Amino acid sequence: MDFQRFVDWADDNIVNRPGTVIVAFLIVTLVFTAGLGGVSTESGTQQFAEDIPAANANERVENEFLPAFDDDPGSTSLIQRDPNVLSKDSLLAMLRAQRALEERDDMYVSGTSSAAGTVARTIDPEATTLEQQITTLERATPTTVRQAVRENADNPEFTGTVSNDFNERDASASATIGAVQHDLPGGVGGGSAGQSGSSPLTPIQTQAQRVIGAEIDADITVFGSGIVADEFGTVISDSLLIVTPAAVLLIFGFLVVAYRDLLDLILGVVSLGMASVWTFGFLGLAGIPFNQIMISIPPLLLAVGIDFGIHAVNRYREDRATGLGVGDAMQVATDQLLVAFFIVTGTTVIGFLANLASELPPIRDFGIVAAVGIVFTFLIFGIFLPAAKVWVDRRRDSWPIPTFSQRPLGEEGSALGEALSIGVGIANRAPVVLLVFALVFSAGAAGYATGVDTSFSQEDFLPPEEVPALLKALPEPFAPSDYDAVATINFLDDKFTSSQGGSVTIYLEGRMENDAALERIYRAGEDPPEEFVTDGNRRAASTSIVTIIKDRAAEDPEFAALVERNDRNDNGVPDDNLPTIYRELEASPAGDRASKYLADDRRSARVVYTTSADASDREVTAAGHEVADRFRVEATPTGETVVFQAVSDLIFQSAITSLALALSATVVFLVVIYWILEGLPSLGIANLAPIVVAVASVAGTMRLLDIPFNAFTATILSLTIGLGIDYSVHVVHRFIDERRERGLIPALSRTVIGTGGALLGSMATTAFGIGVLVLAVLSVLGQFGILTAMSIVYSFLASLLVLPSTLVIWDRLVNDDPEAPMGYPSESAEEGADSGGDGATGAAA
Incomplete structure (x- = not known):
């Protein structure tokens, strides 16, 4: 595949027609701006429960049997x-x-x-x-x-x-x-x-x-629902109002250090703004609602955008430092970086799109929007920013704007360069030892992470009962609102929840006028699971149409006689003439109460079982399914505990499935892309080593910090792959370029010093930029921010410490002479792929 012609086409437009490129991107920006007004919001827990059987049953229960005091x-x-x-x-x-x-x-x-x-x-x-x-x-x-x-x-x-x-x-x-x-x-x-x-x-x-x-x-x-919904929405706007300015200030400060030039800083900020406008404009045009999880999308776009921007400017400055002119330097830079950006974009998009495997709609929407946003970021920072940089630099001398520094981050002989080269020194002396240590550490961290909990509750989407004093001290308009919902919910739980524990509802669908209908309900309560509260007769403590009939019979002798005449086995449960029993019951003072457990059309009913306060949600849910299986009609366990446990299970399943898909798809993508681009498919495997370390470290950190998989953190493992691969791809792609011109260690050293400086600036900026999510009113959003920031730090460290040793071992396997340049010029990559890729043909010339 002749990929170079696409790169050459982009290079030609960036260098020779920068004004046209800028105008084209601004026009597209205006188009997406029109979509900003169509952005809608969606909040609360209901969005996560769509199409879950327990949730559907719970909705039918509420519609058919809603008690007088239900909200x-x-x-x-x-x-x-x-x-x-x-x-x-x-x-x-x-x-x-x-x-x-x-x-x-x-x-x-x-x-x-x-x-x-x-x-x-x-x-x-x-x-x-x-x-x-x-x-x-x-x-x-x-x-x-x-x-x-x-x-x-x-x-x-x-x-x-x-x-x-x-x-x-x-x-x-x-x-x-x-x-x-x-x-x-x-x-x-x-x-x-x-x-x-x-x-x-x-x-x-x-x-x-x-x-x-x-x-x-x-x-x-x-x-009521209105008060809760209001706080669902308010906490989103309050969080954005706090997090966004903090992120902007931190990022602006780091970009000042990274760019050290006013015009470059302006270009970087404008590009970040365009990426956000394009992404949220797409949100409105596509009709995808904005949910709480998407609060993390702006920082994610900043993370990738900043990385691309710093790499583009830094590599351009390196080439300018060799004496090349504006156009030539940018052409050399984009010729290399567009390929690297494409690989990073592909792997990042794979990481986000892996969330499409989730059965939870908000997580799927997050995956789509994040993936589209990354593609937009690639186009803006891969084409618009370089074109704008060329256009500006050709006019820089005629503008009265000072140029502070055009030196690249990380130079040979500098203190920063020496610090970044630590991994190269270890790779030169003991690469196998380091790689074995990294693999053992990863296995241990992954094993430790198996104890990570999973949770899902309404409180995850509501502000805390007590807002931290730091946030309360903020001046208007940044100070968060006064929140009452969680305090009220906790008060209700404390004051109105039975000391016996919670409950499970079994929703029954079938002809309740069938002679055996009530006997089935009665027998299902015999010898219940230990999670259910029992009465003195070893029967489950429950409320149903059967208990209401029994209660009414105890109060009304005439009704008791009717029940007795239709009770074949003398257990107080009528077996015959049920339509008459129901009519008499509905006409009595107990009629209103009966309507809460038997539908008007008598084709459905509900049974509410009291559960032990000591039982976990998972145990209660399993017990509910066990009892539901005893009914010969369609029976579905439901209730808040069961619904939330079902969502919690799906969150864990989503996290593991997305991780597996992201990891496997990323391996395939990297192997194929390096085969096509370089004729070296095994390089894709080497590229993955630091990501394995980073993912295992993040998972272990979750357990160490007692952070569960929840609606927000469910995406963190696939996200670590998507963002973390960025760092290793830049190192690997630069290494291959350098390796064609020099020996193994010199190529590796030049790679780490040159690319490492940009990686360091990107890591610091994005880690702190995303880390400010810890200031969000939502505590789970803060957890997501911490984990994302740590995943970036882990990916950076693994790319500079683990990847050099991995590349040394890889090079020893595919090349005969580590001292000589590698014998694969880029233009012969296609021929190399045709001849089998890795192997003896990859030996140094």
Whole structure:
């Protein structure tokens, strides 16, 4: 393949028509700018659960059996805190808060419910409206109120809304939840247009908090999907507002040191800006929503862009230092660098596109956008920046702008050059020892990394309960917002979660009027897994249509007789005439409760099993699947624990699958590309050695720092390959060029000193630039930043310490004389490939 003609075409346009190239790139930039306005956002955990069976079942459960106090899309929770929320004054405060919302047309209130309303109706059954309930409680004595509270001590609709510390004797509790249902007319929605992760209740619930805060003298917090969605979105903007300026300042400072020239600095910054505009413009034009994971894309583009920019300018300066003119120096530089950039781009794109194997849509979207962004970065820094550099340098003398330095980073004889050559010295003396040590270290790190945990929770996407003091101290507009969602969630978990643990829901699909339907539900609870809480009869503690029938039979002798007549085996579970049983149950006071466990069309049902507080999410999920398999109808375990565990499993699977794909595809790509370009396929294997060390080191660091695979860090291993290969490709490609002209060690030394300086500048800039993600409000984003920065540092160190020894061993295997230049001129690479690539023909001339 005659690849050189493509390089020559690019060289010709860069050197001879730089103005045309600049104009063409600016026009494309304008096109992508039009797409910026179409960028939408998507946030929250729901985006990760698409097409997961447990999540689909959970959605159907919510649609068919949603309890009155669940935070569904049409409900707002009012969380009240007080030394005793069941006192007369506190109960009145809850009812008045609900009335304040009901009286406002913009709240679209269709109904309310609360412990306060239950107590008022207990005192006066005719008190059906909020106004009547408030009047009833105002006229009641504290003693009457306490008695009404005690009468509801066994009422699930009452006890389900008060905290775990409810005391029947004292008629007291420290917290309660009231509910306000909304009936939203068409067209009412929240958030900005295109924010698919927002809730239609966001503006309503935000306003509700202001109304209650202004009108009610009580500690009542508004909570719901709108509040959570608002913080999902806010934490993204707050993180970007903090991270972006910090990254810009750090990167700008490092670029000043790397370029040491004002015009070169401006060209580098403009190119970085163009890469971002192209990428996010593509996001809008392609209709791909921006999610939390994509917060890392700007730093990633900066990482690769800075690397390309520094290498392009540094290599150009090296050639200028030999006495070449502007055009000739740039042609020599791009002739070598375009090939290196292409290899880096190919391997980096492979690393990102490996995420397409993930079953999680946000990770797939991240892979696509990151890969496209890297291609854009290659075009901008491989063609536009060199063309702009040529255009500027030809006019530099006529402009009143000072030139500070045009010397390359890292020169022979300099202190930096000596430091960068440490790996060459080891390679010259004991390359085998170093390579064996690197392989043993990598194996040990990989083995240690098998203990890395996997996690997925709603809190990963929400700001922390306590924002670090450093961030709070930032001046406006950089200071983050006040966040309440996580604190409220933790409060609810603490106050309203049963001490027995959590729960698993089994969603059943089948004809529930079938004579054996209820018996199947009853028998499934026999001899349950140890993760399930049991009653005294070694049966799983559960709630279902069966338990509701039993409870109703215990209260209503007539209904009990009906059940008994249709119970063949006298176990309290009817086996015949189920349609009649259901009709009688639905017509009774237990009808509302029954509707939460049996669908209106009687073609589905749910069973809720209580799980042990000591069981892990993985154990609970496995137990749920075990019990679901006992049903002869289609049964799906679901619930938040099961759904999040399913996503967590997919995250781990994505990380391993993406790593395997990225590694194998990168090996194939490098072997093929070095065969085509150099006639040396085995060079692709040598190129991979430092990446193996870097990936193993990153994985081991995750366990050492107790950082799990989560929605953000799931991409880190394939990302390490994508970014880390950058460093080794530059070294290898420069080495081959140098090796054709000189002996092994001199070629290696010149490679490391010349390329190592650019690599050092790139590493420092990108590692710190991405490392500023640790300042993000989202802690998981900070973890991602730390790991990405460390992966860059590891890749840099491995390229300068491990790769030289690898290349020495490789050279000894394919060349006869390490002292003489290698006998492969670049123009004969194709003939070399045809004759078999590696082997004796690769010996020095």
